[in-house]
Every structure is written in structure tokens, then in C-alpha cells.
Amino acid sequence: MIEVEHLTKEFVVRRGRLRRERHVVEAVRDISFHVERGELLGYLGPNGAGKSTTIKMLTGILVPSGGRVTVAGLDPSKRRVELAKRIGAMFGQRVQLWWDLPLIDSFELLRHIYRVPADRYRTSLQRFRTVLDLDPFLHTPVRQLSLGQRIRGELTAAMLHEPELLFLDEPTIGLDVVAKQRVRDFLVEINRERGVTVLLTTHDLGDIERLCERLLVIDRGSLIWDGRIGELKERYGRDRLLIVDLERPVPPLEVAGAVVERVDGPRQWLRFRGPAADLTARVAAATRLVDLQIAEPDIEEIVRRIYAGER
Amino acid sequence: MVEPVLLWRRLVGAQVRSQLQYRTSFLLDLFGSFLISFIDFLAVLVIFHNVPQLGVWSVREVALLYALSSISFALTDLLIGHLDQFPQKIRDGNFDILLVRPRGSLFQVVASDFQLRRLGKAMQGVLVLVYALAALHLHWTVGRVAMLVVMIPAGVVIFASVWVIGACLAFWTTDGGEFTNAFTYGGNFMAQYPIDVYASWLRRFLCYLVPLGFVCYFPALYLLGKHDPLGLPRFLQFASPVVAVIAAAVAGTIWRGAVRHYRSAGG
Ligand SMILES: Nc1ncnc2c1ncn2[C@@H]1O[C@H](COP(=O)(O)OP(=O)(O)OP(=O)(O)O)[C@@H](O)[C@H]1O
């Protein structure tokens, strides 16, 4: 469905008021990956990593500086219009609905822009109205919608023409817990029931954990992880944390097979690998223990470790 | 061919409907631009009454030229005048949205941000036209009526092409707005007067490079049955539609090339 080969994007920026020095930013640097039909894929990376830039090249908004992209068998920047009929895109920070018109009018206009036949439009709109609960604000002008309501409208707008492939750039940005859940359920539904391939970027690891089987991680323009979340946990998450409560505050403990990661009063966090029993014994021998617990690293911790450049 | 026009009507219609929701402010805007046009018209009358002749052109003839150019320009302004907000769309990256839809990007830019209140500006040209026609007592033949009917849309297309090419600058530089305005608004100013009054380098520039002479000057020669004071071939007087088609093709090509330089904005 998506084939990316040595994809690169450079931006030439000029700095300074007077001398205007040329400066090249490598937003995306030689990345390659393949996506099969029906995958639901997370694209993760710290701010400025190059996620949005990648999506813009996949949707034909930006022309790559180097490498090759094929989406649904087409070169996005050369066959933009043809591709646009088959994909949907939503950018959490942009408004694609008509600001001054009632939500329903935007849908109606999009139906004509995408040339969706009337009966197909009716059934598909009906479905979104139920799944995303649009009815309470269907006739409200977009500028009066709350963020969560608008995002639901934007998702509908991206999906009305029933695309095979959906690109979402931070679809859950700024949503509350309930709205997030609704959006996630919706994405799972279109992916499972309709076989829509979804690629989404997010800073919300909850999205990734609930939705995605496979994860791409990009940092400073380079792809640093491509694989299943389970593998990621195994690779980066073998370390566990032993959290000990001591009788009184002491300097970081020095025990073999563990490093102290954090100290907070009498509580210390020790990172270790392997069986916990030996380590616990060693700690107990070194000082007086009051209480202890063992924590598995969660995805958040793992991603923090990846961003920090650990192996 | 018909379907895009229908879609344009639908898109523009939706915007007009939402603008009409604020009826008072819309009417005030419309009245305001009408009033400005009318004052413009009075200013033109004052000038025409004090200047008896402009080269070989009588004041009435100049008034006709002025009116026809103004009408073409005002219609262009109504249809695509919102293009001068286009650099903003480029700068903030909102052009992205248009590129993920299965329609031409220029078409979509033209069909968004339509402002009906610009219609008020066309009034001035119409008033001057009425004045000029009343004063000139033209002998109306079929050919002249046809010319009048064809030259306005041709003029709109020529003006619009110049605007679109000017707007393309936005893909490279974020502060080309004034430069573009020199071509668009300046172009209108140039086209309002007979080009034989300009210095010859400027005249050549206006005839061949930025083909503004074809908006009014050449068609008006035919309407008035005048000999070209420049002595240029007579077929040029009928060439406006062809020039319009060429100008549109050039503008379209430049646009398509320019879109490939779009950089979007971070986000
Ligand atoms: N239009 C542009 N012109 C110049 N530089 C840009 C442009 N767009 C992005 N960049 C630069 O490219 C890099 C990648 O930006 P991008 O928007 O792809 O990051 P991102 O991964 O989406 O980050 P975020 O999580 O903050 O949205 C950044 O260093 C950014 O400054």
C-alpha cells in the first residue's frame, strides 16, 4: 500500500535579517519502510522529528528532495489528484471544514468535490453520525464547535469518500479522555470492519498502545525503529525497576546488577535486568528495607529510553 | 467542462450565503465600495473635462477605454481578487488542505474566500461606460456588438492570468505581495489609457510581455473604427481571445510548476 525508499526532504531556510545565510534542514533523512494493506500503523517521534513532513510527502503535498514514494501504486507528487480520491487525510492542527458554514454544509460540499454518489454519501454519513455521535451539532457553524466536536467533524470529512488509506497527523491532539476514546474506537472500527489502512502520528502513547500493532519511530529525520510493539518492549523494556522504601534517606545505593535511577527521600528506584530475587537479597543485605515493589516499564518509559538514545 | 463550473457555483454560493447572514455588514460593505467607485467616477469626469485630448484620442474615446478596462478589472477582482490573500495561505500552510483533495489546486484557491462585496467596484466602470456610450454615438454593427461581448471575458482572462502568475511568487518568497500588486493594480491603471501614449519600451512590454494592450486598446480601436496610431497590423484588433487563451495556458503551466516548490509550514 505504501512503499518508501530512501526518502529524504531538505528545507533550505534563510537565517538572519541582513546576511540571510542559507541553511539546510534535513527534516527527513533516508528513511525506508513498507506498509501492507489493512495495517494500522503508529508513527512516533519527538517534536521536529519529521513526522508531519513524511506524511506531507506521502499525500503529495510536498515533493521529496530524494528517494522514492509509492502510495496505492501512485507517485504522490506527480499523480496528486488521482491519489487524493483514494486517500483521506486529517491534520490535527489544520481546519479543513468551512469555518462559517454549518457542519453538514461542509460535508455536502466535500461530497461534490469528491464526486461521491448521493446514495453512497447518505449511507456513509449515516454511519458517521452514529459512530461519532454528530447529530447534536450537525447544523452548528464550525466556528462554534468545541475542539472535540470539530475533530469528529474533521474525521468524517476525511472519510466521507470512503478512502482505502487514511493519514492522520495528531488526530487526538487536545481531546479529553472521552473524546479520545471515541476517536480510537472509530479508528479501530474502520480498520477492522472496513480494512482501511491507517497511518497516524501522535504524541499520545495511549493511542499507540490501544491501536497499533506496528510502530515506526523517527528521530531527527532518521527512522530508528520499525517493528511490532511487543518486540519493542522486549528490546528496550527488558530492564525493570525495583522500587524500595528504606528506613531513612540514604545516598544512592551501590549494589551489583542495578543502577539507581531516582531518589526521593527514603524511596529509591533501581533499574535492573534478570531475576528480582537475587537483587532484593543484595539490597536487603546492604540496608534496612521497609517495603518494595517491582515495576514493568510501560510504553511511555520505553519511548523515553528510545528518545534518549539507549540501546 | 460543465461540472467544474457547477462545483464552483456551489462552493462560491455557500460562501455568499454565509456572508449574507451578516446582512447589515454585507450591505454596508457593498455600499461602501459602491460609494468609493462613484467618487472615482466623479474624479474621472473632472479629469476628462479638463483634458481635451490625449494624443489622437478624444476624451470620450479615452472614457470608453477606461470604462471597458475598469469593468474587466472589476470582474477579475470579483472572481479572483481574493488571490491577494493567497500568500497568507502559503505562509501558514493552509494550502495543504487543498492539495489533499482531488481537484486542481488553482481551481480550489479561486473557489475559496470569494467576496461578493467586491461587486460594488464594478459599478464605477459601468457608470463610465454609460457616459462614454452616450457621448460617442457609436454606430452599432453586429461585429462591434460581438466585439464588446467577447472583449470583456477575454480581458478578464488576461488580467486573471497576470494575477495568477504574480501569485505564484508566493511559493518562493513570503514578501512578494507588493511586487505582485504592481502588476495587478498597476496593470489595470495601464490598460485604462491608450497604450500609444506610453514610451515605446513600456508599450512593447505591455503589448507582448504582459499583454495588457489586448484587454482594451486593440479591441477599442475596432469598436471606434480608428486607425491604429501605432500602425500595427489590423489582425491584432481581433486577437484578444487568442491572447487570452495563451495567457491562461502560460499561467496554468507556471502555477503547476510553482506548486511543486510549495514548502508548507511546520506542524
Ligand atoms: N516548511 C518548512 N520550512 C522549513 N523547515 C521546516 C518546514 N517544515 C518543517 N520544517 C523543519 O523540519 C523538521 C521536521 O518538522 P516536522 O513538522 O516534520 O516535525 P514533526 O515530527 O511533525 O514534529 P511535531 O511533533 O512537533 O509536529 C523540523 O526541524 C522543522 O523545523
Ligand SMILES: [Mg+2]
Ligand atoms: Mg507534526
